[in-house]
Amino acid sequence: MASTMCLKNIAVLALSLAVCVQATLGGITCENLDHDACAFAVSSSGKRCVLEKHVRRSGEEAYTCRTSEIEADKLKDWIESETCIKSCGLDRKSYGISSDSLLESSFTQKLCSPQCYGSCPNIVDLYFNLAAGEGVFLPTLCAAQGANARREMSEIRSSGYVAPGPINAKLTAPGPINSVNLATDYPPVEVAPAQAPF
Known part of the structure; x- marks a missing residue:
């Protein structure tokens, strides 16, 4: 027990020294x-x-x-302080940051807690921007803790949706794409020559 406290004190001292x-x-x-x-x-x-x-x-x-x-x-x-790292449910040895953590209700609860959201502007700014990149407003997500939180999180999950492109009458979708002969199926388009401005 004493050795654990000693190691924590050394880590805090080393971090303070690094900052200084x-x-x-x-x-x-x-x-x-x-x-x-x-x-x-x-x-x-x-x-x-x-x-x-x-x-x-x-x-x-x-x-x-x-x-x-x-x-x-x-x-x-x-x-970032150790207090904020712990209050926000983060790990100092994080490799990269992803909006996927916003899908975890336990993480979102810690992020939205007064100890984190009200005291750790660096972390809140980071996750505010991550959520915004997914089309979610972080204060709304935090306010929606409970029943509406699932709906807000589903917006994050569905953010990878890509709208389908235009469908050609020659091709049928869904299903396998039929082979297309560019020479016969699509006749060349004539383009009028450019006119010089007057």
């Missing part, structure tokens, strides 16, 4: 962050940091922190 060193050196650069501080951090340029996992030829796992192309809204030089 970054502030002293002039800002956060994702590539300079340790993998324990990378996920949910924002660089001094306002780009989000992402943790990547690589497997070496020896089979050993290696972790690197990289700058993503995703911009944080009005945030720079930010390393």
